[in-house]
Amino acid sequence: MFTLIVGLVACANPEIINDGDVQVRVVIPKEAATREVVAATDEDGDGQYTYEARTLTDLRLLGPVYVGAFGGMDDVSFPYVHPAMGPVVSGTVGDTYPYGGESLGRLDFACYEFLACKVTTGRFTDYASLLDHFRNNLGTPVIDSYGAEVVSEENMRAACYEYFAATSDEEMAFIGEDNLSFEEEGDNFVADMVLHHTNRVSGMSIWGFMDAPELATDGVSSNGAYTTCNPSSGRSVDDYNSEFQEGGSSFDILNSPSTYIQYEDWVSDGLAVVEFDDEYNQLEVPEVNLNFHHQAAE
Amino acid sequence: MLVLLSLFAGCDREGQLYAAQPNPDYPFLQDLGEFRVISAADQEANLVGTEFLSYADALQEPDDQGRRGVHYGGLGAPEDPSYYGGATFSFEGTGGSVCLVVDPEVVFWNQSQDSTATTSDYLYVDATAPDGDLDLDAGLTAYYTGSPGVEMGDFASAYTDAGGVDHSLDGSACTQIGSQNTPAHAGRSTVEFCTIDTSGRAGVSYTAVLDTFMLPIDDSVVHFATAVFEGSCANLAAGTTNECLLSREAGGALDLTDEEVSEDYCEDPDNQWNVGCLELAFCDTKTKKLNAYCEDHFDDENAPCTDNGVHPPADDEEADIGP
Numbered sequence: 316m317f318t319l320i321v322g323l324v325a326c327a328n329p330e331i332i333n334d335g336d337v338q339v340r341v342v343i344p345k346e347a348a349t350r351e352v353v354a355a356t357d358e359d360g361d362g363q364y365t366y367e368a369r370t371l372t373d374l375r376l377l378g379p380v381y382v383g384a385f386g387g388m389d390d391v392s393f394p395y396v397h398p399a400m401g402p403v404v405s406g407t408v409g410d411t412y413p414y415g416g417e418s419l420g421r422l423d424f425a426c427y428e429f430l431a432c433k434v435t436t437g438r439f440t441d442y443a444s445l446l447d448h449f450r451n452n453l454g455t456p457v458i459d460s461y462g463a464e465v466v467s468e469e470n471m472r473a474a475c476y477e478y479f480a481a482t483s484d485e486e487m488a489f490i491g492e493d494n495l496s497f498e499e500e501g502d503n504f505v506a507d508m509v510l511h512h513t514n515r516v517s518g519m520s521i522w523g524f525m526d527a528p529e530l531a532t533d534g535v536s537s538n539g540a541y542t543t544c545n546p547s548s549g550r551s552v553d554d555y556n557s558e559f560q561e562g563g564s565s566f567d568i569l570n571s572p573s574t575y576i577q578y579e580d581w582v583s584d585g586l587a588v589v590e591f592d593d594e595y596n597q598l599e600v601p602e603v604n605l606n607f608h609h610q611a612a613e
Numbered sequence: 614m615l616v617l618l619s620l621f622a623g624c625d626r627e628g629q630l631y632a633a634q635p636n637p638d639y640p641f642l643q644d645l646g647e648f649r650v651i652s653a654a655d656q657e658a659n660l661v662g663t664e665f666l667s668y669a670d671a672l673q674e675p676d677d678q679g680r681r682g683v684h685y686g687g688l689g690a691p692e693d694p695s696y697y698g699g700a701t702f703s704f705e706g707t708g709g710s711v712c713l714v715v716d717p718e719v720v721f722w723n724q725s726q727d728s729t730a731t732t733s734d735y736l737y738v739d740a741t742a743p744d745g746d747l748d749l750d751a752g753l754t755a756y757y758t759g760s761p762g763v764e765m766g767d768f769a770s771a772y773t774d775a776g777g778v779d780h781s782l783d784g785s786a787c788t789q790i791g792s793q794n795t796p797a798h799a800g801r802s803t804v805e806f807c808t809i810d811t812s813g814r815a816g817v818s819y820t821a822v823l824d825t826f827m828l829p830i831d832d833s834v835v836h837f838a839t840a841v842f843e844g845s846c847a848n849l850a851a852g853t854t855n856e857c858l859l860s861r862e863a864g865g866a867l868d869l870t871d872e873e874v875s876e877d878y879c880e881d882p883d884n885q886w887n888v889g890c891l892e893l894a895f896c897d898t899k900t901k902k903l904n905a906y907c908e909d910h911f912d913d914e915n916a917p918c919t920d921n922g923v924h925p926p927a928d929d930e931e932a933d934i935g936p
Contacts (some may be wrong), residue, residue, distance in 0.1 A: 387775025401772040404756075404784050411771070412780045516776045 333595060336486075337510040339521050339587070341380060341419055342503050343605040347525060347581040348376045351455035353532040366454050368532040374497060374504060375438045375448045376530070378580075380539050382603055383416030383569040384513050388585035393573055395609050396585035400521055408573055415513025416569040419496045419506050422544050423489040424561040426475040427465065428552070429458040432544035432562035433528070436488050437496030442468035442475075445490065453528070454535035460557045487600030507600075515595050521587040521603050524572060527579045543568050543575045581605045632694075633833040637870040639689030641698035641825065644762030648704045648821075649680035650711050650841045656850035665851035667838060667859045668867055680704075683840040683859065685867050688747070688825050690819045690833045698825040699747070701761040703754055703818050704841045706811030712846035713787060714806040715823055715839040716859040717747040719892075741801075743863060745835025746827035749787060749805040756784030765824060786810070786819070801827065806854045808845040838862035860892055 349372040355364040355508065385398035392400070400409030420437035424430070439445040446465060450456040455486060457465040464472050475487055484490060499506035510521075526543045549561030568575055587601035643787070651672065659666045666672070672682040684702070689700055704711070752768035759766020768784035787807040791797025799805045809819065821841070828835050838859035846854045861867045 385774075385776075386778055399775050401774065402782060404782055410780075412774055412778075414776075415777070437838060514778065518779055519776050 333515045334512055335515055335595060336512045337384060337415065337515060337589060338507055338597060338600045339382060339510060339524065340384060340600050340602045341506045341508055342500075342602055343377065343380065343497070343525060344503050344582060345372050346502075347527070347605065347608070348372050348374055348504065350452075350527075350530050351496075351532055351578075352376070352530065353535055353538075354451040355454040355456055355535070357456075364456075366414075366532070366535065371452065372445050373448070373452060374495070375452065376528065377420070377435075377438065377445070377497065378503065378526040378528050379421060379435045379543060379564075380419040380496075380506075380523055380525045380605065381416065381543070381568050381572070382418070382508065382510065382521060382583075383411075384411040384413055384510055384516075384519045384521055385413055386516070386519060388520050388522065388572060390585065393400065393576075395524075395576065395582040395607050396522065397573055397582075398520070398569075398585075408571055410570050411572065412518060413569040414519055415507055415510045417508055417563075418511045419508055422541060422562065422564050423564075424549060425487075425489045426471065426478045427457055428557060430539075431559060432541060432546050433539035434489050435541070437494050439482075440492050440495070440544075441490050441492045442471040446471060450541060453530060453538040454532070455538050479567075486593070515589075515591050515597075517591045519587075520585060521589055521601050521604060522583050522585050523603050524576055524580055524582040525605050526575065527577075527581065528532070530579070542577050545559040563596045568572040570590075576609060578609055580609050582607045582609055620716075631830055633690035633828040633908075635692050636689040636832070636834055639687040639834045640692040641689050641696065642762055642765070643682065643686070643688065643700040645684055645686070645700055645702035646921075647678075648684065648702050648733075648841050649676050649678070650684055650704055650707055650843050651682055652843050653658075653850060656842060660850055663852070664860075665858055667840070670863050672808030673839075683838060685836070685862065687834045687836040687864065688745075688823070688828075691830055697765040699765045700823045701759065701765075701820055702839075703761075703820050706809075706814035706817045706819060707843060709740050709810075709843070710845040711749050711783045711809050711811060711823055712806060712842040712844060712849060712854070713749065713809060713839075714804065714842065714854060714859060715747050715749045715837055716804040716845070716856060716862045717745045717802050718829065718836045718863040719743045719802055742831035743829050744802040744827075745825075745829045746803075747800050747805070747837055748824040748826045749789070749807065750785055750822040750824065751787035751807070751809060751819055752784045753786065753814075754820040757820040757822075758919075759822070761820070765822070767822070787821075788841070797888050802856065804854065806846045808847070811930060824898060832864065834864065835862040836862055863892070866892065 349370065351368055352371045353366050355366055355369045357364050388396055389399045389400040390396045398411035398413065400411050403409050417505070420435040421431065423434050423436045425434040434445070439448065446457055446468060459474065472484070475481060479486060481487065488494070497506045526541050529537050529540045531538060539586050543565055544562050545565045546562045547560055548563035552559050552561065565575065583603050583605045584607060587603045589601045590598045592598060655672065656665070659669050659672055668685070673685065674679050686700070688698055688700055750767065756768045756770060757766055758769065770782045771779045771782060772782050773779050786809045788796055789798060789805060789807050811817070811819070823837065823839065839851060840859060842849055849858070851858050861869070903924045
């Protein structure tokens with residue numbers, strides 16, 4: 316009997332550790348997906364494009380949204396609210412020491428060198444949607460490895476299957492009706508997300524930002540690029556007429572967010588806080604509002 | 614039974630040889646004071662051919678502010694082996710890059726035992742007994758956690774964020790990258806160096822730390838040479854940061870006269886093989902002189918050279934060198 320009691324006592328303490336999942340809800344105004352876009356048209360097929368600008372609200376104009384948990388916020392050091400930073404010990408801005416983080420949509424390679432560092436998962440339903448976005452929103456039609464415009468989703472599917480040695484569209488993380496990150500809700504796009512393996516500290520702040528794609532109407536060559544993408548990262552491709560890097564996410568985006576936040580990005584207000592009880596049960600789901608538009612001073 | 618016990622007694626050993634003994638002349642903790650950064654002009658002025666005369670008086674002598682240049686010294690063992698030993702010194706940032714170097718005795722010819730070089734160089738017999746090892750570190754003095762001359766420390770600290778969570782900080786400004794592309798220290802007796810960027814910190818005090826990692830088994834004192842040079846380690850006037858930059862760091866080698874480090878002294882059997890002489894031969898024109906020496910003396914009973922399949926073999930391949 317004594318042995319049994321000892322055994323029960325030993326088992327009575329479940330594995331309560333502060334490392335675990337945190338539920339958050341991300342809210343970003345439709346205004347963040349409203350940009351002056353530019354469409355490229357090549358009516359006579361001679362490779363010479365004409366461009367036409369217009370204003371458009373489109374989910375595909377949302378770049379990856381990075382959300383992290385932090386010990387506190389700093390509303391002094393930058394024009395936007397930024398996670399509190401540790402001491403500067405290496406000459407660069409201080410580390411924010413995030414407790415954990417995740418992204419809504421991640422940078423992905425979409426089969427063509429032209430698309431390196433320009434595609435986020437969770438934004439495109441299919442190949443046609445992606446090709447349309449680049450041609451009619453960014454003014455930069457997708458170009459294949461021979462320099463020809465990719466005009467049909469069948470061509471892109473074939474190229475992707477060959478590049479990834481794939482056999483189905485389900486293997487393409489950057490497309491899919493079910494993979495879309497956001498849903499419309501009034502004047503906002505909203506998404507529920509989980510910050511996996513996060514150090515859960517009651518009272519911690521949840522903060523994030525959206526890396527908006529570069530989009531200019533008077534010079535389209537860099538349109539679609541993301542500052543959080545490291546072009547030297549990712550798989551190295553050296554195959555016949557192709558020699559490039561696929562690109563990939565930078566590794567310290569939540570540690571040094573100010574390095575990556577540029578004009579036109581949207582940043583959260585830093586007001587979201589999450590509380591836990593003594594057993595690390597989350598008491599409520601915080602709402603992370605990315606409602607600050609970081610713009611150049613006029 | 615008695616015979617058996619006698620055998621046991623015969624197999625027993627103290628291992629005292631491997632236990633470091635304190636030496637009152639070489640404290641295990643030392644604060645070397647302030648060093649000057651050896652200017653590029655001083656580096657050029659003490660360069661003769663390809664040899665940097667690190668042992669020149671002008672480089673060793675303190676300047677008018679009492680700051681040392683190249684320092685030759687030795688670190689001993691503590692009475693209580695549980696204490697960490699080592700030396701510290703300070704220097705001021707120049708506002709540019711500086712190169713911090715420490716060369717523990719001795720191991721200079723071990724480089725020629727590299728398997729990739731065996732077709733061109735002799736396999737110089739190594740002597741491990743005089744070898745010691747020091748690990749180099751440095752950072753802003755404000756970050757140093759030790760008490761110079763009293764207790765060794767490092768540049769680690771902690772930052773407690775607004776949520777009450779501690780995060781470790783590494784304030785070291787001296788990063789050495791190993792073969793696995795990760796921070797590392799060089800192995801036994803090998804020279805260690807790092808470039809420190811002091812931009813924006815001209816006149817700010819830095820502390821250099823020499824942690825005693827291993828003491829030689831011959832005398833329990835690891836002799837060393839150390840200095841701070843102006844410029845990055847890749848662009849020193851001497852053109853190298855290898856074992857030949859700070860020469861004669863081995864115990865006693867600094868006191869040898871030029872005559873005593875001549876080839877005659879090397880081959881004098883009464884004087885045995887001395888590391889000062891051999892190091893000079895090794896460092897002179899990238900081992901060619903030592904190779905030539907081996908060519909000429911491979912029949913010598915104590916020649917510190919062994920056959921690599923190309924050069925003539927020494928008569929005694931088991932020959933040892935050193936004091």
